[in-house]
Amino acid sequence: MAQIKHNKYKNTGILFELLVRKITADTISNHDSKAVNLIKKFFVNSELAKENKIYQTISKAHNISEAKAETIISTLLEINKTLDKNQLAKEKYNLIKEIKNNFDLDDFFKAKISNYKLLSATYTLLEANSSPVKNLEIIINSKLNIIENVTLPTTQTDSSPMINEFQDLDKGTRSLVYKLMLEKFNTKFDNLSNEQKKVLKEYIVNITDTTKLKSFVNTSFISLKESLLKILPKIEDATIKIKINETINLIEPVLESKKLKDEHIISLLQYQELHDELNKIHNGKK
Numbered sequence: 001m002a003q004i005k006h007n008k009y010k011n012t013g014i015l016f017e018l019l020v021r022k023i024t025a026d027t028i029s030n031h032d033s034k035a036v037n038l039i040k041k042f043f044v045n046s047e048l049a050k051e052n053k054i055y056q057t058i059s060k061a062h063n064i065s066e067a068k069a070e071t072i073i074s075t076l077l078e079i080n081k082t083l084d085k086n087q088l089a090k091e092k093y094n095l096i097k098e099i100k101n102n103f104d105l106d107d108f109f110k111a112k113i114s115n116y117k118l119l120s121a122t123y124t125l126l127e128a129n130s131s132p133v134k135n136l137e138i139i140i141n142s143k144l145n146i147i148e149n150v151t152l153p154t155t156q157t158d159s160s161p162m163i164n165e166f167q168d169l170d171k172g173t174r175s176l177v178y179k180l181m182l183e184k185f186n187t188k189f190d191n192l193s194n195e196q197k198k199v200l201k202e203y204i205v206n207i208t209d210t211t212k213l214k215s216f217v218n219t220s221f222i223s224l225k226e227s228l229l230k231i232l233p234k235i236e237d238a239t240i241k242i243k244i245n246e247t248i249n250l251i252e253p254v255l256e257s258k259k260l261k262d263e264h265i266i267s268l269l270q271y272q273e274l275h276d277e278l279n280k281i282h283n284g285k286k
Contacts, residue, residue: 013055013119047088061150121145218253234282
């Protein structure tokens with residue numbers, strides 16, 4: 001019976017985690033990150049994205065019962081069977097090729113991953129499950145390793161309110177938010193309003209679900225426009241009133257035929273900032 005060995009170069013969970021590390025490092029250094037484009041290119045509406053969802057679901061499971069762990073694993077294995085393996089192999093090959101072209105491989109893979117054992121067990125389980133000849137020993141051992149990990153409680157390492165708010169989100173999407181903030185606002189997270197935090201949270205949760213994100217953005221644009229129209233009559237300065245009215249006319253939902261871009265998120269945050277300032281100034285005026 002053919003043996004299935006773990007291959008970190010083909011482990012989707014590890015590849016995603018390491019790209020995330022690159023984004024974080026580049027963000028801290030205030031550099032544009034090539035890893036951002038790779039994540040958007042290969043982990044959105046793709047077979048890689050579907051397989052990565054399996055890895056992320058297992059990685060985020062903590063302190064659950066063995067029975068629930070068994071149910072999750074069984075469900076994910078059924079989902080794994082529906083993936084287009086040829087397309088998945090093609091996407092993974094192209095991703096690895098671009099990683100080689102953009103980064104030094106030794107440097108890229110040298111980072112220590114805290115959940116390496118869990119990602120490794122997930123890889124061998126998925127590979128064994130997809131193999132025409134089932135290796136029961138590998139399947140059982142991989143399942144036991146996963147169950148051992150996901151039944152453990154989560155370790156709290158940071159009591160910061162901001163970290164607690166986003167602790168259930170993966171590092172990659174969090175780092176995209178940090179990059180957005182650093183490049184466009186150059187301000188601390190605590191300075192953002194609750195509404196702006198909500199936008200950023202939606203952005204990081206749904207970075208790979210553009211349909212849901214676009215719906216949220218469009219709803220927010222409509223709500224903002226309606227609210228600003230209510231504030232408009234309270235503005236006494238004629239010049240400012242004209243400028244605000246021009247701004248309101250610029251607020252339009254993203255058309256169905258148009259692609260949602262980071263600029264739309266930036267615009268939404270800026271409109272919210274304007275709204276908050278006007279609201280503070282004219283609060284109570286009738």
